[in-house]
Amino acid sequence: MQDRAGSGACATDELSSPPPAAGTVSRQYAVTVAGIPEAEVEVDLGLVARLLGAQHPDLLGRPMRIAANGWDNVMVRLGHDLAVRVPRRAAAAVLVEHEQRVLPRIAPLLPLAVPVPLRVGRPTAFYPWSWSVVPWLRGEVAASVLPSVRDAWAVPLAEALAALHVPADADAPANPVRGVPLAARGEAIRARMRAGSFARAGQLRAAFDPDAAAHAYAGPARWLHGDPHPLNMLCVDARLTALIDFGDVTAGDPATDLATGWLTFTPTGRGAFVDRYTTLTGANAATWRRARAWAAGMASAVLGASDDHPALAAVGRHAVEQILGDRSFV
Known part of the structure; x- marks a missing residue:
């Protein structure tokens, strides 16, 4: 989710152009x-x-x-x-x-x-x-099913992202709003939260600031999907089957992709997601704090630009609820 101001380019902020409204159709693109x-x-x-x-x-x-x-x-x-x-x-x-x-x-x-x-x-x-x-x-767009149902996909999604997050090729596409240090995005994110254009913006900023101060990523640039939220996943018979829309694909800090833990799951699913990914990759607490900060940034972009897209707004509201209710990794 990068807010491309309605574009397909890696241009403005954290959210991709609004994907299909959940429940509109039970197919990937229809x-x-x-x-x-x-x-x-x-x-x-x-x-x-x-x-x-x-x-x-x-x-x-x-x-x-x-x-x-x-x-x-x-x-x-x-x-x-x-x-x-x-x-x-x-x-x-x-x-x-x-x-x-x-x-x-x-x-x-x-x-x-x-x-x-x-x-x-x-x-x-x-x-x-x-x-x-x-x-x-x-398949159905994953946002069309309840977060509690999506919890069953926590381990498969963690395994998929762990498999993806290997050191990237030198010619990986650049993306100025994905995979970069949070310091490069912090002011833009805070400006959206200061604007008060959505409920609980001040609380979200209070949660964002300490997470954004977590130790910066110092490892190799890793392949990233760039936008693995519930509107870019497909499911069949309540099973996660596909990741779609790789337009934001890039390389950098895997915490960007791991923000999906707050965008997609309840605490139960997120716990399983964190445990499995950590077991596979050795991700530390700073990684998960950066991931939660990215989730806050994505939620702020969603809620500031989703008046005509109920499914996107629902993803944003869910993320805010999850972030504000979660003080792990501190």
Whole structure:
């Protein structure tokens, strides 16, 4: 969750452009997001057919339908097992290229499904950006189930993130608001909390400050998902099955990803999440304090920009409740 001011670029703050509203649809991409920025290129079925015909003609003839018209991309379902991910804004095109470059490398690390591009599309005379053909991943958005149900996924998610958090390649995408030292984000986060644009903002800042003062990360830059909150997870039959939307993928402090402990779980699930990840990685108390600080920053961004997105607001309110009720690691 990076607040890209509605973009797909790694640009402003902690929250990604609002994902699909939970409960709207029980599929990965089948939703239209309210309040989306104006498209810089209108993407319709005719354009997608032209792109496929020019670069992947063997895929023409499959049934197509618009599955989502979101902040960053238009998703077109292609047959029963594929989707075409086509940026509608220049900012999003950069993130699609990040996914194309990185997901084939990191997907083998993960015990969960991820939308690794199966085909790559490049700019043409009639369309300016890269685009992808990805697998259609079946499932419900995890935010559509109760946090107490999500608690059952605490160990699998901890294992997935531990598997992902290995030293990254030197060419990992840069992201100025993910994986960086908290000192670089502190003033922006505090400014949102001072604004008082959401309930309990002052209390959240009081909780943020001591956690943000935890020892800075001094290890190697590790692969990060960048945005592993409940709107970027899929479940089938109450089982966690996939991580989606790797547009914020980067390298840095794993505490950024570990903020999901407060965004996703209740204290019961978070305890299992912390225990399993710590057992696998040796994460110390400072890591978890930084993770909680990142969670506070993400919650403040969500609650300041989710008036038209109830599911995103619910994630933010849940996170605030969890952070303010948790004084472990002190």
